[in-house]
Amino acid sequence: MRKLTIKDVAKHAGVSTATISRVLNGSGYVSEDVRRQVLASVKELNYRPNAIARSLKQEKSRSIGMILPDMSNPYFMTIARTIQQRLVAEGYRLLFMDSDENPDKEREALDALLSNRVEGLLLAGTGGNKEQLRQLIGSGIPVVLVDRCVPGVSADLVMEDNRGPVRQAMEYLVSAGHRHIGMIHGPKTISTALERYEAAVRALQEAGLQVGEEYVYSGDFSRKSGKQAIQKLMKLPVPPTAVFSANNEMTFGLYLGLQEMGIGLDEVEVVSFGDLDFSSLFKHRLSVIMQHPESIGDSAASILLDKLLHQKSAMENRIIIPKFVQKNKLSL
Amino acid sequence: MRKLTIKDVAKHAGVSTATISRVLNGSGYVSEDVRRQVLASVKELNYRPNAIARSLKQEKSRSIGMILPDMSNPYFMTIARTIQQRLVAEGYRLLFMDSDENPDKEREALDALLSNRVEGLLLAGTGGNKEQLRQLIGSGIPVVLVDRCVPGVSADLVMEDNRGPVRQAMEYLVSAGHRHIGMIHGPKTISTALERYEAAVRALQEAGLQVGEEYVYSGDFSRKSGKQAIQKLMKLPVPPTAVFSANNEMTFGLYLGLQEMGIGLDEVEVVSFGDLDFSSLFKHRLSVIMQHPESIGDSAASILLDKLLHQKSAMENRIIIPKFVQKNKLSL
DNA sequence: TTGTAAGCGTTATCAA
């Protein structure tokens, strides 16, 4: 079965390729008779236009690149799903890649996307590849940074406020009487991690608390590192009575670690940046800083579509404010 | 900044476009001198070949379509990640779409992928669009069905054995003394759901148990339907002492439902097809049929790549055997 | 209202 082209349809319908194109794209004048005939041929032959050829001719790929750090993190997947729906609804296709928090993979992904002439890019960056990103933006491709900024790279940005809620959470912990607070942070190359870290430390200092180095663990946002962190913290001579975890996956790991050590899950007060959607199932003393992945995705998609569809050019920063929620209070 | 083409590079390097192409693709003879000069120009201009033009010319899109039903289900996302890595490593790009278990969306996705001339398709189908799929396969595009078969559509298939482990699980429940067993099933249009349903009912019948209609709930594989199911089941005059849930999301919902009703999570014995990775955190009487999404993804990718790269044409069915595990026993 | 033909950025054939 040979590949069907517009010429085959033209021959079959007894008109020129231009007419077929006009009918299929609703551009230019076509008489109703011819129109019907063309559509009939298209249907009969089961013809489907070649999007690649069309892209080449129009010099528009109609595709958007998206690079997120972790395909297995529900937070990012919610963002991904939201964006995907919005873009597909507008006739774009999404080239979705996974950087795994690894700047090298990110670079490869970026290369691949550029070769595919994506018309826009959505990125939750690893913190690397700044030069590449600057070039990309300089070349006029709309770039929307998602969840994280990349210092030194100025682009549209949709993220959550990392400092305010963390400060609030720390004040809560101090006011609840905690004097030994453990901290599990992400890689400081990632802006969200850095901001959460700085805000937490500062808030505690301002509350007059010294944060001993041994209470601070540098994780990598993975479940495994959360587990390792809590196991180390709980073995301290004076274990923390409360712990701040900088993302959802590490919080998950934290609880797995406690469980493995046979420590009650409600023995430690926990503040997590990012929710655990199964937390209602076990006894805990967990507060979460609730993120809004749908809003992030939605805003990012809107900003990008504005640039793509309406040539909007002003730069936009949208900061979404996560809400500090004491889940343990909710379940009473 | 105008778009750079191979002509610009040719001019800059003082050679023909053919030579540039040869250097960049490592095809044909090029003298070492010219080679170096070309590469220098490419680098200096920061030229990146246009994958779209290349695709058109070579009549190869180098892209693969994948349609999965649920971007927020960790089972499918694990499959997705595995496949994505394998394909990207071979120079393909993945067009990844989400059918949301909806045949209409699936059809749209299929259309979009065909327009983009994907060279292969990976599909966990909704059960619909059979005619389309048959045409697609007939046209010579390799299709690998993942997780589910589509009755009436013959294609390569990588799935898990749904019957054996379910039978084993049911025998276990009966031998544990349960006489009132609830069942939460998925949509029977989906092969996995149907197979699990049939196997469960048959096993119970063969064990001499009548399954009352009121103990059977038809869910849709979503968390929400699992919750509704358990809430209905537990309100029966004689509530079940054990429940079989046909997928991970519904099991999640089941526990959320119990929790909401104030019923102890370990009051009901549960068998779940598909794991809950947080189950160690709460007290339960849960057994799971452990799936192997990495194996599924890996096998699917291998089969597809065999056809793509080595023109392998024999049809292949790989059945992976999930393992029945009593998690409650593990945590003792 | 329709057709002709140029051209999008590559690759591949053929000739030099």
Next chain:
DNA sequence: TTGATAACGCTTACAA
């Protein structure tokens, strides 16, 4: 070892 050039399937002036 290199260069001209046709062609991939489509859209779009321009002509008719």
